[in-house]
Amino acid sequence: MHSIPSVRTYVIVWAILTVMTFVTYYVAQIELGAWNIVVALLIAFFKMMLVIMIFMNLKADSALTKLFAAGGFFWMILLLGQFFIDYVSRGWMPNGRMW
């Protein structure tokens, strides 16, 4: 029915996630200007994909489940995208930058 990832795979994923947590912690102490938030979110996104694909084992799920999971992110982008465009286009962001 489903392939079961090995214990070794799970432990490697856990090790990567833990290392990435320390990386994001230390990178935040370095001044990178606007890149601080970009790096932090990229690391968070990478960690999320590892959890979803391996721990939640989405890669072994049916195509329909994958479609629904991808749909969640599509809806999330619509929610945030429309929200941000609304505020920025109405001039409600006097400081003119997100971070």
Added chain:
Amino acid sequence: MSDTHGAVAEHSEHSPHLRHHFDDMAQQFDAATLGMWVFLLTEIMFFGGMFGAYTMYRGMYPEAFASTSQYMNPLFGAMNTAVLIVSSLTMALAVRASRLGEQKSLQLFLILTMIFGIAFLVIKGFEYHEHWVDMKVPLFPGHWNYSEAPQFAQQAQIMFCFYFFMTGFHALHMVIGLGLMTTIFVMARKGTFSTSYFAPVEISGLYWHFVDIVWIFLFPLLYLIGRTKKLI
């Protein structure tokens, strides 16, 4: 053998956990997984709204929001991230054990997951206590003081309200997760699960990992951003 007998024989063969509207356990399992993902999508939208509102206010008052990072303890935040990631590992191993029918290790990994989940809430409790002592709890009258940077005093309240609501809702999800794990543990003790029936373990695991993912985003957004700007 008549048709009636055939039907009865077929009926008695299948797992007692197979509901009548499913063809087989595999189909039932796929439906359960899909249903859980649909629920998680509503959760994505729930937390997404808070993340969006937080981002907009941060964009409006970047200095005030950055100044609050002096009162966040990123070491606690990092420890909690590590604890949650370990709990996700033990949860994944619990699901693996249930699929392989290893009932003893399933129970062991469920217990470990609960221990790490409780450890997360204990660390969170210490953090909330620090904010309480620091007078950084605008939700309660008389527990707010930002005299270190009075120019940010009002806007910083917004940040702390977001902080308490977002971490608070996350902590509530952790408590619900612990309730789920307790239920699954009791079911495992009763010998409910087998190599053909493990869907409840699997979908509870999906929930647990989702709560972990929410924290993976909360940690950099609430604790780390703005640390390099010394505004106070």
